[in-house]
Amino acid sequence: MTLEKQLIRKTYYKTFLPEESEHPIRVLGEAFLEEQKKDLYDVSFIRFAQGEVYYHHKDFEAAIFKWENINGELEGWARKNVGDAYYESGLLDVAEGIYKSIETDAETLRAEVAFQLFSLYEEQQKFDSADEVIKKAVAENPAYPNLTEVARTFYEEQHDWSSALDLAIGESIRTESTKWFDVLIHYVSEGHIQAQTPTYFHDVLAVFHNISEDRFVELIVALWEHYKQTSSYIKWLEEINSLLIELDIQASAVWDRVSNFFDETYRGLIAGTYFIRQLEELVPPLLTNWLKVTQPVKALFASSAVWAWNELFPSTLAANTVTEAENTIFRSTTSIDGLSYSIDLFEAVIQWTKVVKVDVGYKLKWWANQMVDLNTHNVLVAGSVRSGKSTFINSLLQEPLLSGSPAPVVVMNDDHIEVSEITEDHVEVGTELSGLQTITSRAREVKNALIEVRLPNQFLKGQHYAFIDTPGLNSNAKERNDLGEFAPLSDGMLFVLDANTPFTSQERDRLLRLKEQVPELSIHFLLNKMDGIQDAEEAATLVDHTESAIQEYFPNAKVFPYSSKYAVDEQVNDLTEFLQSSYGFTTRNLEEERAMKLLQVVRNTLTYLLRKRVEVENELIDSISWNEDMVVRLNGFINSLSDVEEEKISIISGSYRSIKEEIKDEVQAHIPELLRGCSDLITEDSDFRNLHVELNAKMNERIQEYLQLDVMPKFRQLVQDWIEKSNEEFSSSQVYLDEMSETFNGIYEGKTLKLACDFKVLDDWSRDVHRMTSRVQIEEENIWLRFKPSQFMLKSAGKLFGAFSQNNQLLHNQYQRYVENEDYTDVTNSIVRKFFLQFDLFEKGLDVDIKIFFRGPFQVLQETVDQTEVEINQSKEQLDDMKANPELYQDPLKLFELKLRQYELMIRAQ
Structure with a gap:
């Protein structure tokens, strides 16, 4: 065991023990005494060892005493052991201070001190301090045993995934160990990389590739799965493309999952949510890498994507990548469901048109449905005018159905009769064959109309045919290009010739031009009206000569002699065999052909949508101009109507005012005379004491009678006449408005x-x-009860002298003189004011009433102006958006074209 391990485990004391060990304390005590007997002695080593023995026997105080008196090379370890003793004694703060005071160059000692500090901080739940210690330790000595494992466990427990990732990536690069590779892959798979950008993994990915291809792929897959759900997805694609483009990769099964990700990503990128300017730098390296990691036997989709991209965006891919893709396509034996691809693409286009609110038209949708119906063979029947083409079809149907329609007529079998007119804008459906004539007649006026006829028919049902009868070719008239439209989408063409003038130069030239446009179209011929040739040998010669003339230009073409006048049953079997052998419906890969034809429908749709874009812009420009002109006209009409309104106010109100003033003048002139005439009410027998009261009452009665019996009838009649004239004025205004309405409605x-x-x-x-x-x-007028000097004197005299009859004559004369000579202006004005008060109020309301009369038209016109201005603003905003952001419309169409070209390549490669 090495000295460092002994120091770590506190077993250094065992170096003093003999093989037959005695008690360590006795052995070390004897050694201590022996060492002291020397002239130059050093007991530090023995004290260090004694401290270890005391430590193991939990005598921490004695251990600390021994270790505190150590000098020399073991002093650092002794200080560390003192900290350990305090730690074990539960004096954590003291232990922390001792650990932090140790300064040493010994890596092992530093690592062990860090371990102890880390454990101490964990126990105290000082996780920030623990994190700081373990990070420093790993940075200084990551190779120290168990250090990175302890750090990893700590980070995981603390859910510190950023530090855990740093550790895993650092150790993966340092050790190149698959163990750390697996840890990192696990972190990524578990989603613990939320805060990390794709560039964060650049270096470790490079290391993975050099050490373990399997784990390199696993890490790529895990990262891809994570980033495709985040806003950093594009950054990830840029990072992985930048990395893979520089690597030498041999495609194998290991890379299949990465290839699938490239496949999924490419489909998503060209789905229409990104602009082309965003894809131009991103897609070329993606396609290059996709082709690189995909096994050749599975590379048809990737290769066709490369080739299609290169066609639409030349020079963005390396030449060797394009060449590899081309070779892969031509060597491909992969079988694909081309029709499903075509259907999906068409449906995607239709869905997009709904988003941008542009209808592709019913005809294109109709064609798409025809392509999907693999049970029906679409045979295009064409021929010159008077070739008997329609008669031929009628004879097969045993129904006088067709008679030179100016529009193509498609006849197919169905359980029920249905006749439909199909245009870009509408579909009109009828359930009677009698309606065919009406639709056919209308088709002359309808641009690009198509007529579909469904009816129960044994021939069509048995052979699964749909006949497309196009208008007869006529070189003398400007003809619709129905052949050019229908030929690419038909399963074959049967060209009807007139046996009297078979295969004319005009027919030949027309068909040669068509063959140039649609080289894959299978063309065969029906030689009609053979009943005109009675001699069988002559008929056979005609057929041979016609076939020879045709095969000079159309080597594979066949000719079938036919007569609509002969019994159909005698010819139908031969004709059926002719059609089957000529077009080979039972031997051809009809599904593949239909897939290509449906893609042609998609191409026509894209062309239509591009044209529609220009039309929409032009329509918006025209709409803005037209609406602006209408606003000017409407505002001019409003101003004109305002003048009419003012004129009517002037005429009607003025007329009423004239009537009122006329009556008012008459009343003002008559009332004073009426009041003076009341002198006849005064006689010498009158009671002069109350005469003024009686006169006041009588005068008011006469005024009321005059107003009621004389003024009112006349006034009523005049006002009624005025209402009649006002009605005439209003009626003339309504006539004017009706005329203007008709004018504007004609414009609208x-x-x-x-x-x-x-x-x-x-x-x-x-x-x-x-x-x-x-x-x-009206209230009674105070005529005699006013405080006027003359009245006062007169009334006073009446009261004073009225009791004496001898004064009656004098009073009579005075009263009469007063009544006959009094100025009744104030009284008259008061009466007139009261009487005409309601008529004056009525007059004041006339202006408002006349405005009410015109209010409806003004409101309608203003609402129309407001609505038109809203339409103008909306159209301007839409036009500005279209001009400012043409890529919003054009880029999806370009990407649809890209997929279209890719699918064409894939289908043709089968």
Whole structure:
């Protein structure tokens, strides 16, 4: 046993014991006495050993006494042992002070002191101090036995995963031990790396690769699994790509999980949530590494991804990577479900269009459904005008169904009759064949319409055919390019020739152009109207010559002679055999072909969406311009209507005011005369003592009668006439509004402005006029009860002299003279004011009532302006977003195209 181990275990004393050991205390005591007998003696070693024996016998006081008197090379260990003795005695603070006072260059002693301090701090639950001590110890002497294990246990107990990770990574790099590799992998797998960035693992990953490929892969998998759920995912991809790109890796089964991660990651990156500018630096190294770690027999997806990326983003991948991918694709024997890939891609495009609120149109969806239906073979039937193409199909269907439709007609078997018009914008479905003629006629006006006819038919059902009848080719007219649209998606084409003029130069040139566009299209021919040739030998010669002429340009093409006038049953079996042998539906890999055709639908969809983007921008620009023009027009109309309103207020209110003033003038002129005429009420027999009271009452009665019987009827009639004229004014305004509504509705093309005025205003006026003119109710006027000097004198004289009859004549004359000569202006004004009070109030409300009449149109117009301005702002915001962030729309389409190209390569590689 080495001296250091003896010092650690406190067994140094055993070096003084003979082989046949006696009691240590006696042996050491005798040694102590013998040493003292020397001239130059040193008893430190014996004292140190005695202290150990006392320590083991729990005599800590004696041990401390011995150890405190040690000099020389064992002094540091003695100080440490003194601390241990105090520790065991429970005097932890004293022990701590002693441990911390020890200064030594001996690594072992420092490590042992650190162990003791660490244990002491743990016991005191001073975990920060314990952490500081153990970290310092590991940093100074990580190779010291059990030190890193103790540190690891402590960190795990404290859930200090950051320190545990530092320790595991440091020890993995220092020791290159698989034990520490496994510890680190465990920490990562358990998710104890929340605070660590991907670059934190760079150095240890490099060490893992050099020592253990298996564990290197395990660590990559664990880190990948963790970071893909965090915001540091992209940083991780950058880190792992940077690391792997420099390493020499031989693909094997060990790397399969990493390859799967690359696969999953690549799919996620190109799913449309990232912009291309984010992918341009990230994806090339990812693809390079993916191909590097993937076994060739499993590398079809990775290789096709590399090649597709290189096609769309040239020069971003190394040439040797592209070459390797190309070789892998051409050597691939992997079988894939291409149709499923195609379906998934199409559905992904459709889902994306819903997010951006752009409809791909019903026709494209219809084509996709046709591609997925592997039980139905789509045969494109074409031919020149008057070739008898439609008649041929009718003869097979035994139904006079087709008659030169200007739009393609697809006929297929179904249990029920259904006729559908399919366009980009709508699908209109009928359940009667009689509706086909109507739809066909309308198709002349509908752009890119398609007519689908489903009906029970034994021929179509038995052969699983769907015939696509395209409009006859006519070189003299501008024809729709239906062949160019339908040929790439059909399973084969049957071109109908007229036996009287078979395979003309125009037909040849048209078909050659089509073959250039769709080289994989299988084209065969039906020589129709053979009933016109009676001689069998001549007919056979015609067929041979026609076939020879065709095969000069289409070597694999076959020709079938046919007559729609012959019994179908006699020809149908031969025709069926001809179609089956020509197109080989039973021998071809129809699923693979359909997968490619569905991808063509996807490509058409992407083209449509790109075109739609431009159309949407142009539509927004046009919408903004149109709406801005409408706002100007509407505001101009509002201003014009305001002028009309002011004009009507002026006319109607002025007319009423004129009537009122006319009556008022008449009343003001008549009442004084009426009051003067009341002198006839005064006679010499009158009771002059109360005459002023009687006159006041009689005058008020005459005023009431005059107003009720004379003024009111006339006023009522004039106001009723005024209401009639107001109605005419209002009606003319409504006519004007109706005309303007019609004008604007014509401009809006569907939006309806209803500018209805509120004619109930007239009913309210009629009711108010009836109420005001039905009965006069004004307070009696104080005519004779006023305090005027002349009246006062006259009334006083009446009271004084009225009791004497001889004074009656005098009083009579005075009263008459007063009544006939009195100025009744104040009285008249008071009566007029009272009488016309309600009519004045009515007049004051006319402006408001007329505005109420026009309120509805103003409200509708203003709401329309406000709504239009909202639409303008929304369109401007949408247009600005589209122009400011074109990548929001264009990048997903580019990524869809990338997947499309990849899937095409994969399917063709089978």
